[in-house]
Amino acid sequence: MKQSLRVFFVGGYISYRALFGFLSLWIFIPTLILTPIFQILLFAYIGRAAGVRSDEFYVIGNAIQYASVPCLFAMTQTISEERFWQTLGPILISPARRMPIFLGRALPVIANGLFVAAFSLFVGGLILGVRLDGSEWARLIPVLLIAAFSCTGLGLITAGIGLRVRETAVLSNVFVGLLLIFSGANVALSSLPNWMASIARGLPLTHSIEAARDVAAGASLHAVRGLLGKELAIGIVYTVIGFALVRYFEWQSRRLATLERV
């Protein structure tokens, strides 16, 4: 048990540090600090040009949607990069249990997703004059945390697929793009065709974005518990599927001798 916890926390932490070239700020700042601010500005200005919705709608929607970038890319790359550097084999032949190995990598990813969403929300709001007081922030943080968790579940799925396909960056980009369309970050579900809205309700972030908008409008956490419950359930389902995929493709890659094919 102690060893599993050590693998979970220490392994996850080291893997995350390696992901950013030992936490190089030259990668972290442009990609995860500045870009989300400009994404918020882009869609807020398109929103103004289109004459639809307020700046608050786009600040909240895009800040949470951008959490998908660290959650999807980081989660996928913590596994696929091991393959690239030929270290996946030694990890998989170790006697450590798979669950702490792979889920341990998800923990810092979730924390990072939370940070990126909160920072983007704060700075984007500051620039566009969207004011959130302390009590609203206190209620928003759990919403952002659940959003980061559910999106990391999707990241675990792409990580599993990443054991089979080479172009994981392309795959993650496609999912980020789909979340941009479907999650309601920029287009309210009521403005999407029914079939798209139905898909959106099964994706991560959709319910948390809606909950965050409600909270920013003054709703209590109790009032949005239904939305948060659905988001949490979606996150758990995606995490379970993702973990199963990782195990399945690990087994497949052993069988087909494709584990270290890059």
Next chain:
Amino acid sequence: MSAARVVWSGFMMNLKMVGTSSFFLLTSVVQPVIFATVAFYMFKSGGRSGTLLYAALGAGMMGVWSTTLFGCGGIIQWQRWQGTLELGVGAPPSMALVYFPFTLANAFTGMYALAATLVWGRVFFGVPLHLVHPWLFVLALPATVISLGLMGLLLASSFILYRYANAMSNLLEYPVWVASGLIFSTSLLPGWSRPISWCLPPYWGILAIRHAALGGEVWGPLGMVVVLGIASLVLSVFTFGIFETRARARATLSLT
């Protein structure tokens, strides 16, 4: 004559390379279609369906810029990874001439983006493809693409010194989309940002393309596209020389 051969060979070579890259396919086709879809729904829900061609052109230009940007960031980085950067620097032609056709090919690939968003808009959103000045559109599009390629050359030269050129590419994607007003009018932006927009070829490029498609004065923006393209070329010849010498002096040319 040999310069023309370098340009042609480099252009064709890189066109084949990016043509087989799924990442470029994503940047030049899938991503613009995603942005176009979001913009279409935003304009439709705002009751401004008449502006869908405007959105399609803007989303297409976003793709042209992304392809140029990632291509230019990638030129140096990929050559470093492949171990061919020193060969390019050591070749008799100037470094600017060696890498100009690469950036041109990247920007050319970006034209797929415009084609993709227009076809997507037509098929799925019924966007009318009636162009007010079709011949000027045909002129404005390649002029903009070449100008963006030349701006990409300028960026690529500065990336020689930068170890994380790809991260820098990420940083420059959205700000240029915003400052150039590719899907909205720059009149919505704060007044202080206006001079920044004027320095960007995509700003004048989208104006020329938009006016050619939807009506308006084309020659003025087109002239600015050409002027900024030439300025980028001249500057990049200098910067390539300076940054190349500095990278060689510091022995950081092949730093990965």
